Amino acid sequence: MRAPLLPVSILSLFLSCAGVCQAQSAAPAQTAAEQNKPSPPGASGAVEKRTERIHIEDAGARIDEVRVGGETKTIEVQPKGGMPAYQVEPTKGERSWKILGF
Numbered sequence: 035m036r037a038p039l040l041p042v043s044i045l046s047l048f049l050s051c052a053g054v055c056q057a058q059s060a061a062p063a064q065t066a067a068e069q070n071k072p073s074p075p076g077a078s079g080a081v082e083k084r085t086e087r088i089h090i091e092d093a094g095a096r097i098d099e100v101r102v103g104g105e106t107k108t109i110e111v112q113p114k115g116g117m118p119a120y121q122v123e124p125t126k127g128e129r130s131w132k133i134l135g136f
Contacts, residue, residue: 083103090097096112109122111129120131 086101088099088101094114096114098110099106100108106124109124110119111122112119118131120129122129
């Protein structure tokens with residue numbers, strides 16, 4: 035008995051139609067000029083991150099912290115009593131001092 039060719043031809047027709055439909059639904063690629071063109075502020079989908087400046091002061095020191103988008107960027111500590119100010123690296127916790135105030 036001979037196997038029917040109809041199911042194989044229907045399957046191949048279905049797969050070729052699916053490929054054509056997928057190719058048509060893809061978004062057109064942007065040209066190089068469109069990709070490199072700067073977007074005007076506020077027009078892009080990106081949201082500007084909020085900047086917070088936190089100031090804490092007690093009897094021993096004054097601490098100024100800057101956060102951008104909830105992430106700490108800088109920490110500056112000014113001890114009271116004539117000691118020099120220093121910065122704390124937010125990711126490592128290391129302290130560094132400015133020499134000669136440059």
